[in-house]
Amino acid sequence: MYVAVKGGEVAIDAAHAWLAEARRGDTALPELSTAQIEQQMTLAVDRVMAEGSCYDRGLAALALKQARGDSIEAAFLLRAYRTTLTRFGHAAPLDTAAMGITRRISATYKDLPGGQVLGPTFDYTHRLLDFALVAEGMAPADVPERAADEAAIPRVSELLAREGLMQREAAAEAEPSDLTREPLTFPADRSARLQNLARGDEGFLLGLGYSTQRGYGNAHPFVGEIRQGGVMVEFTPPELGFAIEIGEIDVTECQMVNQFHGSLTEPPQFTRGYGLVFGSGERKSMAMALVDRALRAQELGEDITAPAQSAEFVLYHSDNVEATGFVEHLKLPHYVDFQSELENIRAMRASVTKAAE
């Protein structure tokens, strides 16, 4: 328990003034604009949008600037801002099969329709610091181009499903859970889990996903497919009565393919873990897909033995805005609480000393 205390206004004002100065840094250097952050720190912006659960590059860039680059603080700012806006409604589910592809890879098939498209990836870079970037004003080299074929790029999961080797997803048209409207309850259905994971902390999900690979959850995943690119957002305004496209957003989708030994009702086949995140959050989408599959243990009749398979453990601790709120509240004055603990300890020590005499 903590109690409200008065005082300290002058100290707080001084602290905030210093914070503003620390944020600005050396004034001999030009100030960073939010447009520069938006354009040149794109993956940081993507992460803030994903964990702030609000797609708006400009707002995420502003949040990063205000937060001095702290992505969790920035996600917190974005979450707080969204509560000031009214909701016009919900869009139709994004059609990721119709994505304007910038990257598409599969680790399960070498040759597949649409091919392996690397896109602007860090993969195959040598991870050596590039000191050429220290020098400013270097124009990037021309980006190569090649004639593109217009053929659609089918999903890898669909190729397997057509053969009957991949479990099909239940295409229920039920209204999904919405964690921004109703609190999380258990058992949490898949829609609540996926929403929670989509806005969950990348580091937390990465660690959990890693744990499933290392034996805590018995997963044998393959990247069936990762695709990145632009998808249309379709919304039906009530005053129009038909769907219109209101924008195109960038997303990353990951389909993890996992072995499933079968059950009384289902033959042995592959099952999916699914990840979908705003922007180019490839690592997050992969971690999300691993954890989504681990959390399907119960519905697939698998033993629940590992942390990543426990819905309560995962879903209650994945949200970094909630987590940081509860951890950081320990900084608030707990003077009265601690006073009683002090008295307790002193009394216990006194009785121990007395007994020893």
Added chain:
Amino acid sequence: MPDQLPAGLDAAETAKRRHWMGLLARAKGEAIVSLLVDLELPAYRRIRGPETGLVMLRGRAGGDGAAFNLGEMTTTRCTIRTAEGQVGHAYVAGRDQRQAEHAALLDALLQDPDWHAAIMTAVIVPLDHAEKACIALRARRAAATRVDFLAMATMR
């Protein structure tokens, strides 16, 4: 696009309107402004907005399963009425209120036979060309990073 349109809507006309509303939403606000400089636009009145709010975006489990809520997106909407009485609507991703207002006005004018052809030529066709060029560039750049496994095949 829902299979069934509300009564009274013509499918072909609706498809055209969907096309221009989509283009006006996806374009950059400044791109629309630069196409409007030589046009003398008529008087109009704002009926609603421009106002910024949120639209909840959704995905599907496994890409093709049941829907789930992915996260929200800022969206700006506007409704205007021209002096002639034509109403125009706009819903535009982001927070550019001027873009939403322009898009609503252009939606009204595009439904007005006296204005339709002029706005198509001055605004919609150039936006369409610019967008197609961007999409084609993205596809050509992606194609250049497509892996050819020729070396692997000849090693066997």
